[in-house]
Amino acid sequence: MFKKKKKKKYDDDDGRTVANMNVDGMPWYEENKEENDEKRKKMKDLKLTHKEKFAMYMGAVTAFLPMLIVAAAAFTIVMILIAIWLG
Numbered sequence: 001m002f003k004k005k006k007k008k009k010y011d012d013d014d015g016r017t018v019a020n021m022n023v024d025g026m027p028w029y030e031e032n033k034e035e036n037d038e039k040r041k042k043m044k045d046l047k048l049t050h051k052e053k054f055a056m057y058m059g060a061v062t063a064f065l066p067m068l069i070v071a072a073a074a075f076t077i078v079m080i081l082i083a084i085w086l087g
Helices: 033-045 050-086
Strands: none
């Protein structure tokens, strides 16, 4: 259905950066860009088992669950109040 667009390859592009565009005040500014790039490379090389990935997923879900419950409860209370007010 949807095809991935192929990146254009240029013969004269060797991957070097001519000018560092990491300028303070820009939305993409990273204070420690080189350190962050090294950390990203290490994380990409990290091999996790299925159990470890599932544990990370469940940790994220359990961390987000209280906020989700509070938001759902607030939405429900507002809907009930609107129904009472307009009913």
